[in-house]
Amino acid sequence: MQTIIKNWNWRKFVFEVLVLTGIFMLIQYGISNGLLNSYHQINLSSMCINIMLAVSLSLINGFTGQLSLGHAGFMAVGAYTSVVMTNMLGQPFILGILMACLMAGLAGFIIGVPTLRLKGDYLAIATLGFGEIIRVVLQNIDYVGGPAGILGITQLTTWPWLFAATVLTVVVIVNLINSSYGRAIISVREDEIASELMGINTTYYKVLAFVIGAMFAGLAGAMYAHYFYIIKPGTFNFMKSFDILVMVVLGGLGSTTGAVIAAIFITLLTAALQKWAAIRMILYAFILIVIMIYRPQGLMGNKELTTKTFGRVWGDKK
Amino acid sequence: MSLMEIKNLHKSFGGLTAVLNFNFDIEKEELVGLIGPNGAGKTTVFNLITGVYKPDEGRIFFNGQDIAGLPPYTICKKGIARTFQNIRLFNDLTVLDNVKIALHKDVPYSLMGAICRTPRFFRGEKKIEDKALEYLKIFNLDNKKDEIASNLPYGEQRRLEIARALATSPSLLILDEPAAGMNPQETHDLMNLIASIRERFKLSILLIEHDMSLVMGVCERIYVLDYGQIIAEGLPEKIRNDKKVIEAYLGEEV
Ligand SMILES: Nc1ncnc2c1ncn2[C@@H]1O[C@H](COP(=O)(O)OP(=O)(O)O)[C@@H](O)[C@H]1O
Ligand SMILES: [Mg+2]
Numbered sequence: 315m316q317t318i319i320k321n322w323n324w325r326k327f328v329f330e331v332l333v334l335t336g337i338f339m340l341i342q343y344g345i346s347n348g349l350l351n352s353y354h355q356i357n358l359s360s361m362c363i364n365i366m367l368a369v370s371l372s373l374i375n376g377f378t379g380q381l382s383l384g385h386a387g388f389m390a391v392g393a394y395t396s397v398v399m400t401n402m403l404g405q406p407f408i409l410g411i412l413m414a415c416l417m418a419g420l421a422g423f424i425i426g427v428p429t430l431r432l433k434g435d436y437l438a439i440a441t442l443g444f445g446e447i448i449r450v451v452l453q454n455i456d457y458v459g460g461p462a463g464i465l466g467i468t469q470l471t472t473w474p475w476l477f478a479a480t481v482l483t484v485v486v487i488v489n490l491i492n493s494s495y496g497r498a499i500i501s502v503r504e505d506e507i508a509s510e511l512m513g514i515n516t517t518y519y520k521v522l523a524f525v526i527g528a529m530f531a532g533l534a535g536a537m538y539a540h541y542f543y544i545i546k547p548g549t550f551n552f553m554k555s556f557d558i559l560v561m562v563v564l565g566g567l568g569s570t571t572g573a574v575i576a577a578i579f580i581t582l583l584t585a586a587l588q589k590w591a592a593i594r595m596i597l598y599a600f601i602l603i604v605i606m607i608y609r610p611q612g613l614m615g616n617k618e619l620t621t622k623t624f625g626r627v628w629g630d631k632k
Numbered sequence: 633m634s635l636m637e638i639k640n641l642h643k644s645f646g647g648l649t650a651v652l653n654f655n656f657d658i659e660k661e662e663l664v665g666l667i668g669p670n671g672a673g674k675t676t677v678f679n680l681i682t683g684v685y686k687p688d689e690g691r692i693f694f695n696g697q698d699i700a701g702l703p704p705y706t707i708c709k710k711g712i713a714r715t716f717q718n719i720r721l722f723n724d725l726t727v728l729d730n731v732k733i734a735l736h737k738d739v740p741y742s743l744m745g746a747i748c749r750t751p752r753f754f755r756g757e758k759k760i761e762d763k764a765l766e767y768l769k770i771f772n773l774d775n776k777k778d779e780i781a782s783n784l785p786y787g788e789q790r791r792l793e794i795a796r797a798l799a800t801s802p803s804l805l806i807l808d809e810p811a812a813g814m815n816p817q818e819t820h821d822l823m824n825l826i827a828s829i830r831e832r833f834k835l836s837i838l839l840i841e842h843d844m845s846l847v848m849g850v851c852e853r854i855y856v857l858d859y860g861q862i863i864a865e866g867l868p869e870k871i872r873n874d875k876k877v878i879e880a881y882l883g884e885e886v
Contacts, residue, residue, distance in 0.1 A: 486747050489746060489747045489748075489749055490743075490746060490747055493741075493746035493747075493753065493757070494732065494735070494736045494739040494741075494746070494756070494757075494760060495736075495739070495743050495746055496746075497725075497729060497732055497733050497736060498733065498736045500722075500725065501722055501725075501733045501736075504722035504723065504724060504725060505720050505721075505722055505723075507684065507704075507720065508716070508720040508721070508722065509722075509733070510703070510704040510705050510708075511682055511683075511684070511704045511705075511708055511713075511714060512705075512708060512713075512733055512734045512736070512737075512796065512797075512800055513705050513708035513709050513734070513736065513737035513800050514705055514733070514736060514737070515703075515705045516705070522743075616724065
């Protein structure tokens with residue numbers, strides 16, 4: 315028992331819980347008192363959904379080193395599955411969410427097994443293709459509205475749901491990364507052959523990371539669908555996958571904190587540029603080019619911002 | 633029964649025959665050398681044993697079981713670990729993490745346990761850390777545990793690679809030119825270290841070395857490979873005076 319107590323850093327845990335509860339309460343207070351108007355709330359929701367998407371993609375692209383360009387496809391699977399469950403089959407939201415994760419994870423598995431044998435550019439093109447296939451398939455299913463999609467979805471995504479889903483995504487992925495399983499995943503990125511020769515079934519870990527990443531993209535999709543009333547296949551096209559990729563690259567491949575910061579930044583930038591939607595993509599490309607030239611490792615590189623970092627900044631010896 | 637027995641191993645790349653009719657055996661706790669001129673096919677033999685390449689023909693019995701053609705991670709789990717001629721560390725990771733990754737195959741907690749941070753996870757992580765440090769200590773690297781692997785000096789990278797291979801708890805350790813690029817003093821220390829590892833861990837070691845005198849000093853038995861074929865096999869003294877070996881190393885002092 316003693317070792318557990320030694321390893322389990324209570325101070326850090328309590329600090330994290332306090333900060334999270336603080337953020338939750340503050341925003342909940344803002345919403346109930348009308349301090350945050352609907353414009354703020356929409357951006358807040360986008361921010362959480364983007365965090366979920368960026369963090370889940372960073373598991374695949376950043377930590378496993380497998381360049382996937384089809385993340386929006388898994389988000390679509392989650393969005394459609396959850397809406398079918400809630401709106402069309404009348405099931406409770408939680409069941410819709412669970413099914414969304416399950417189906418997105420299944421799609422990740424089906425796509426991951428054949429494509430993850432491919433390397434680099436080939437994998438990127440294959441995942442891009444599969445992402446588009448998901449979209450085209452949805453476009454052709456009349457049951458879910460074809461190209462027009464589904465309208466009038468009940469808004470079930472409330473702040474507590476959104477907050478819980480975002481925290482869950484980050485906690486699960488951070489805990490996974492900071493474990494022996496995470497080290498196995500990272501070793502695949504570092505040197506696949508050496509990793510395999512150290513007893514690690516690299517294919518298994520690539521598929522595992524891909525499936526977990528897809529599941530949380532599915533969760534993000536469920537949150538998205540039940541916040542914005544409407545989903546259509548066109549929303550989940552290649553540009554959406556590219557958006558998420560930009561966040562991961564901007565944040566730094568192999569940094570969860572980087573992905574979170576970049577997701578927040580991109581959401582705010584998108585909100586600020588709403589009136590000039592056309593130049594948004596140009597600005598994206600511009601930002602990417604500047605980053606690739608001046609900071610190719612992304613904002614955070616592969617470093618993390620942890621409670622320990624804050625401790626150091628505040629001169630705390632621990 | 634020998635620990636590993638290789639029969640009629642054969643591998644060609646396109647028109648080039650890299651390994652031809654290769655027969656080999658190694659006993660438990662034996663230290664065997666595999667030498668030969670550059671391009672003789674030594675590394676290819678290692679790649680065949682560890683599953684990096686699939687043999688065209690032949691069988692590799694390890695503990696009586698044919699492992700030829702199995703995937704590398706399975707072969708590692710059966711107890712064969714290796715180092716590389718060109719060092720292949722996990723460069724961006726710390727020295728400690730490099731060794732911890734090698735310990736993953738016996739991870740003492742489940743994936744769910746890791747995600748939910750169960751007491752078992754914390755106990756397991758502590759165990760992994762202690763064990764990794766133990767291996768680093770043997771190689772005098774424990775004071776560098778938090779350094780990034782690629783920042784280590786060359787000789788230490790070589791040692792870390794051996795530490796990492798040992799951490800998979802093999803019964804056969806195969807080393808591909810571990811002394812390459814080291815100065816004579818470092819090489820001497822390394823050879824002593826290799827001999828002491830064998831004593832301590834009671835394992836068999838198969839060593840590729842380009843430098844003949846070095847292999848002669850430490851190995852009990854030596855195989856000589858030339859153009860993919862074994863041209864001599866036996867005790868160091870016998871190899872030293874073998875005509876074919878001298879020819880293969882023409883101009884080099886044996
Ligand atoms: N993957 C490969 N593809 C083609 N040829 C290879 C490959 N690996 C090794 N060879 C060739 O096989 C021969 C033996 O190489 P190698 O086993 O590396 O020799 P050694 O380790 O004894 O110096 C060389 O001629 C080399 O060019
Ligand atoms: Mg070689």
